[in-house]
Amino acid sequence: MADATKYVPIAGTNVSSILKTRKTVAAAYSFILAFVAFTVFLAFSPSSNASSPWFTNIFSPTSTTDGSYKPQIPNIFSLLFPNTTSPSNSSDPLHNNTHSFRSTNATSLSPYPKTALESQTLKQTSLENRTQTTLVNSTQHAVPVPTTNQTTDSHAPSLEVKSPPFLASKEPPGAVKNQTFNSDEAKSASTNQTTNATATATATNVSVSFPVQNVPNLNTSSNSSVKVDLVKGTVVSNDNYTASLARKQNNGKDHAKGNDESMESLMKCDFFDGEWVKDDAYPLYKPDSCSLIDEQFNCIRNGRPDKDYQKYKWKPKGCTLPRLDAHRMLQLLRGKRLVFVGDSLNRNMWESLICILRNAVKNKHNVYEVNGRVNFRGEAAYSFVFEDYHFSVELFVSPFLVQEGEMTDKNGTKKETLRLDLVGKSSSQYKDADILVFNTGHWWTHDKTSKGQDYYQEGNHVYSELNVLEAFRRALTTWSRWVDANINPSKTTVFFRGYSASHFSGGQWNSGGQCDSETDPIDNEKYLTEYPDKMKVLEKVLKNMKTRVTYQNITRMTDFRKDGHPSIYRKQNLSPEELKSPLRFQDCSHWCLPGVPDLWNEILYAELLLREYRNQHEQKKA
DSSP: OHHHHHTOOBTTBOHHHHHHHHHHHHHHHHHHHHHHHHHHHHHTOGGGGTTOHHHHHHHOOEEOTTSOEEOOTHHHHHHHOTTSOOOOOTTOTTGGGSOOSSOOOGGGTOOSOSOHHHHSOOOOOOOTTOOOOEEEOTTOOEEEOOOTTSOOOTTSOOOEEEOOHHHHOOOOTTOOOOOOSSHHHHTTHHHHOOSSOEEEOSSSSOEEEOOOEEEEOTTOSSSOEEEEETTTTEEEOHHHHHHHHHHHHHHHHHHHHHHHHHHHHHHTOOTTSEEEEEOTTOOSSOTTOOTTSOGGGOTTTTTOOOOGGGSEEEEESSOOOOOOOHHHHHHHTTTOEEEEEESHHHHHHHHHHHHHHHTTOSOGGGEEETTOOOOOSSOSEEEEEEGGGTEEEEEEEOTTSEEEEEEEOTTSOEEEEEEEEEEOTTHHHHTTOSEEEEOOOGGGGSHHHHHOBSOEEETTEEOSBOOHHHHHHHHHHHHHHHHHHHOOTTTOEEEEEOOOOOOOBSSOTTTTOBOTTOOSOOOOGGGSOOOOHHHHHHHHHHHTOSSOEEEEOOHHHHHTOTTOSOBTTTOSSOOHHHHHOGGGSOBOSSOOSSSHHHHHHHHHHHHHHHHHHHHHHHHHHO
16 A cells, blocks of 8 residues: 555656656756856866867967956857857946857847948958958957858848959059159058058958947946947047047048148259269169160179169259159050150160169060160160050150251262251151150260361251351251140150260260279269350250240259269270270260169159149149
8 A cells, every 4th residue: 555655646746756857957957067167167277278179169268468368158158059149248348249250140240230331232252361350349359350261141240342453453554543652652651541440361462441330338327439440449439539530531631741742842843953862772773684774884794893883862952852663653654655865865864764664564575675676776766665554665866856967069079967957857756755855965066066067057058167056056946946836735745854964084085085983973063064055055945945845954963973984884895996995995975774864764753743743733623
């Protein structure tokens, strides 16, 4: 009976099952308590388990600014209960405002109020191999940005992914980028020009833009909000935020203002009143690196031992010239024709510019002379094409800018003349160029021109004798009239480069003049030569022209540089006569490359920058 009553249900309930259930529940609670105790022990003793991958994956210790580690205990609950949100950490004042990219619960992904961040469209751009970037909030808690090995959740806040500009679109020919005018400023342009707070992945050129968010302050009783900068991961007070945002918004304006001030400074500056300053950042290209330099100008290859003549820059008194940025100049010349017209000193400058620009081109096979020429003496014209940029740099040989000819006298004898009334025959080929650089001067010092006997011609008349300065004035007047009649100033920019000083000592170019012992520039102005009368004549002619011509008055700046000529290092293989007396055959007129002509091109670069600046401002006014 006792056995029977032992199994009688009490109010329909089996007593033994109740006892068993209580034991089971007790055991379960004991297990849970033990497990929790064990977990807490591990959580606060990370050093003993630092080598455990399991421990590392669960607790994900996060470094804080003070060097300590904070275990992320809630991660274990994510593993045990994957469909629930992580418990809040009461020590975090913005614990409900932290993005969780691990959770699959769509409602927990964006605790922020709806803003532009959520409304932007996620562009399907691959971010492979991008390293994880960590953003830190006001309490220095990690806010992870999703890495590429994670699956993009369609419910996650949209991130605008910006591709590098050169991948996003290809520039059409003729496009000019608005880059920094000063190459020193250009190096830091990426840090100085900020439009929004931007977190940039370190492993690729892909940047992710985050706007600054307004986040409710959960720890204050007021309804005010704080500003969170998602790039720096910091909470900015309302007082500081306005100034911070203003700085970011005005950064581009300040930079543009700096450029404006730089351009205004250049516009007021006399580029040709200055001094040569030693600068180890020069030359603009490595010596003997340009195969296009004529043997006549390649002093290093011809055995010149000293190299200091390459390490000078020209410093005007009233401003600082921007260093020639070849990449920038390539853009300035995109789609254009730049033509040099004149004598071998213009060839000196032409070769210099080709070497500077070619050095900045990736595919040098796409820079070539149209007729395949490799020597640049003896022909009437040369043209180098920069195929990737759709422009050419050309040279038309015209030492006097007017025609050389010949006529037959009464006795039937032919004699050379110089037609002072006719511009050079090649003029029709370059009148439509975008940029023209003219020069003349040195050939007017030769015997025939300086003596002026039975040489100068106008119409059918040959002057038995004519003063060289008067002949020079008439020739330049003919040239100026041609420019006024044939050049469209709205399309073509015209430069005239002045006389380049020579430094023959003890004779002239054909009478034993020397300069081989010169290794330093002139350092005292009193040793400079008298300003050439020919340049005074040129300046008067330019003043009477209708067309605006930019005068590059390089006479004084070159007069300092007695050290920059090829001298005896003008060629490798000397003739038998030259071997007998090598010091008699020197070149103290032209310039070694790299060298002085590079700085002429640096001034040309500054002039082109000013031209672009003026055009932009005129367009804004219109």
